[in-house]
Amino acid sequence: QVQLVESGGGLVQAGGSLRLSCTASGRTFSAVGWFRQAPGKEREFLAAIRWSDGSTYYGDSVKGRFTISRDNAKNTVYLQMNNLKTEDTAVYYCAAHRRPLIITTPAGYTSWGQGTQVTVSS
Numbered sequence: 001q002v003q004l005v006e007s008g009g010g011l012v013q014a015g016g017s018l019r020l021s022c023t024a025s026g027r028t029f030s031a032v033g034w035f036r037q038a039p040g041k042e043r044e045f046l047a048a049i050r051w052s053d054g055s056t057y058y059g060d061s062v063k064g065r066f067t068i069s070r071d072n073a074k075n076t077v078y079l080q081m082n083n084l085k086t087e088d089t090a091v092y093y094c095a096a097h098r099r100p101l102i103i104t105t106p107a108g109y110t111s112w113g114q115g116t117q118v119t120v121s122s
Contacts, residue, residue, distance in 0.1 A: 001026055001027060001110070001111055002024050002025070002026045002027050002028075002029045002096045002110075002111040003024065003025045003026045003111070004022055004023070004024050004032075004094050004095070004096060004111055004112065004113035005022070005023050005113060005114070006020060006021065006022050006092065006093065006094050006113040006114065006115060006116040007020070007021045007023075007116060008020040008021050008116060009092060009116030009117045009118045010117075010118070010119070011119045011120075011121065012084055012118070012119070012120055012121070013120070013121055013122075014084060014085055014086055014120055014121065014122050015083060015084065016084055016120075017080070017081060017082045017083075017084065018081050018084065018118060019078055019079065019080050019081070020034070020078065020079040020081070020092055020094075020116060020118075021076055021077070021078055022034070022076065022077045022078075022079075022094030022113060023074065023075060023076045024075045024076070024077070024096060025075065026111075027098075028098070029051060029096040029097065029098055029111070030050065030051055030052065030096075030097060030098050030099055030100050030101075031048055031049060031050045031051060031096065031097055031099070031100075031101070031102060031103065032048065032049055032051070032070070032077040032094055032095065032096050033045065033046075033047065033048035033049075033094065033095050033096075033097075033103065033104070033109060034046040034047050034048070034066075034068060034077075034079045034092060034093070034094050034095075035092070035093045035094075035095060035106060036088075036090035036091065036092045036093065036118070037090055037091050037093070037115075038089060038090040038091075041090075043093070043106045044059065044061070044090075045059045045104040045105065045106075046058070046059050046061075046062050046066060046068075046079070046092075047059065047062065047066055047067075047068040047079060048068065048102045048103065048104065049068045049069070049070055049077060050100070050101070050102060051070065051072075052100070054069075054070060055102070056068050057102045057104070059104070062081075065081065065082050065083050065084075066079060066080065066081050066082070067079070067080040067082075068080075077094060079092070079094075081118075084118075084120045085120060086120050086121070086122050087120075088118060088120050089118060089119050089120050090117075090118060091115040091116065091117050091118075092115065092116050092117075092118050093112055093113055093114075093115045093116075094112075094113045095109035095110075095111060095112045095113070096109060096110070096111045097109045097110050097111070098110065
């Protein structure tokens with residue numbers, strides 16, 4: 001199992017920015033993804049990054065506003081979120097898996113962090 005710890009959530013006004021961090025430890029992994037889940041809604045794919053070459057993929061709802069990146073030395077993945085909207089309010093999760101490809105469905109991930117709350121006020 002890979003252990004994942006998220007940080008960086010909080011309260012921000014609409015139009016503002018936040019950067020989430022996800023630090024991994026334990027077993028090796030091939031890719032990390034970010035998801036979010038709002039009350040009463042399904043878990044939504046946001047972005048993923050493949051560890052070997054840094055290739056990225058984004059969900060349609062966050063393209064152009066969110067950026068995923070990694071710091072190999074720190075075993076950390078970041079999610080930079082800009083121009084936040086009230087509808088971005090949710091619990092944000094990072095997840096990891098060991099297959100050498102980008103996966104956009106939650107079922108494809110084997111390790112999950114505990115989640116961090118992001119609240120965007122109007």
